[in-house]
Amino acid sequence: MQILAISPDPNTKSQELADRLKARYRFLTDGDLALTRRYGLVHARGGPNGEDVPIPTTVVIDRHGIVRWLKLADNYQVRPDPTDVARAVRAL
Amino acid sequence: MSRSWPALLSVVLSLGAVVGYFALLRVPAIRNHPALYVLACALAMAIAAVASWRAPRWPNLTALAISAVLLVLGGYFNFVFARVPAAGTTLRVGEAAPDFTLSDATGAPVTLASFRDRTPVVLVFYRGYW
Numbered sequence: 177m178q179i180l181a182i183s184p185d186p187n188t189k190s191q192e193l194a195d196r197l198k199a200r201y202r203f204l205t206d207g208d209l210a211l212t213r214r215y216g217l218v219h220a221r222g223g224p225n226g227e228d229v230p231i232p233t234t235v236v237i238d239r240h241g242i243v244r245w246l247k248l249a250d251n252y253q254v255r256p257d258p259t260d261v262a263r264a265v266r267a268l
Numbered sequence: 269m270s271r272s273w274p275a276l277l278s279v280v281l282s283l284g285a286v287v288g289y290f291a292l293l294r295v296p297a298i299r300n301h302p303a304l305y306v307l308a309c310a311l312a313m314a315i316a317a318v319a320s321w322r323a324p325r326w327p328n329l330t331a332l333a334i335s336a337v338l339l340v341l342g343g344y345f346n347f348v349f350a351r352v353p354a355a356g357t358t359l360r361v362g363e364a365a366p367d368f369t370l371s372d373a374t375g376a377p378v379t380l381a382s383f384r385d386r387t388p389v390v391l392v393f394y395r396g397y398w
Contacts, residue, residue, distance in 0.1 A: 178389050180378065182370065183396035191373035204370035204378055211368045216357040217393055231355050235391040241364050241384050248357060251350045252395065253302045261390060268388050 177265050182206050183230060206230070217248070236264045244268060274319035275327035282312035282335040286342060302346045309339040365391075 179201045181190070187203040194201035206212050212230045223229040234256045236245035245264035247256045285308030292298040313335035319328040359365060369379040383389045 178383055178387050179392060180380075180389060181392045181394060183394045185396035186373060187397075188373045202378060203373045205373075206370055211370060212393060214366060214368070215359055215393075216355055217359075218355070219352050219395075222352065223395070229395045230393040231352050232395060233357075233391070233393040235359060235365065235393075237365050237380075237383075237389040237391065239383075239385055239388055241367075241381065243359050243361050243363060243365050244388075246357075246359055246361050248355060249352050250354070251302065251346070252352050253346070253350050254300045255296070257296045257300065259296075265388055265390065 178202065180204055182211065184209060184212075222252075234261055236261065236268075238268045271323065272327045274315050275331035278312040278316040278319070278331035278335050281315070282309045282338045285309060285312075286338055302350070306339065306342045306346050309335055309342050313339050 177200060179199075181187075181201050182204045184205070184207055186205050186207075191201070191203045194203070209218060209228055209230065212218055215233075217231045217233050218228050219231045220228055222231075232249035232252055232255060234245075234247045235243055238244050244267075245261070247260075249255065285305040289298060289302065289305045298304075313332065316328060316332035316335050320332045365380060367379065367381045369377050372378050380389065
């Protein structure tokens with residue numbers, strides 16, 4: 177399983193931390209939110225300075241590139257429970 | 269001092285709920301139930317309100333003020349500020365995820381399709397750190 181963490185930030189530090197923890201994370205930069213927009217995951221003016229930000233979203237994609245599990249946040253404090261995501265991946 | 273216990277309980281409950289929530293953000297069961305800190309502040313305010321009604325002394329009134337402020341701020345944060353509007357996502361369960369290429373932290377390009385037939389992929393979109 178490969179985790180791709182996507183945000184507008186470069187996140188060099190996050191990648192260094194993930195590497196140190198041997199976590200299967202790769203941090204990708206969507207600087208202009210082009211992908212976030214294409215996937216319809218923009219929270220318009222949701223940032224602290226009124227800028228567009230991604231809606232916190234988790235997507236599980238199988239080996240054939242098909243979306244199998246999808247969770248969009250309706251409150252940015254709340255994230256999917258890691259055990260639910262793990263179960264969705266194991267079910268593939 | 270013994271008559272101050274409702275005020276003390278109220279302050280500990282409201283402050284403890286807010287501090288505890290942020291201290292335990294890493295625990296999914298805590299983090300994913302933010303309404304609990306609002307509920308705790310409401311309970312703390314109810315305790316302080318009853319105590320203030322029975323004995324309008326400064327410990328009770330202070331506890332009432334603290335819990336009222338935390339209830340308003342916490343309620344606003346959870347029910348208004350942290351709300352994310354529903355989005356018209358183009359992703360559908362059972363359909364292919366459109367391919368993309370983005371740069372990783374070292375600048376190297378990563379393409380979604382490169383994982384095909386190799387391993388499942390979990391995409392985590394997050395807001396960033398600012």
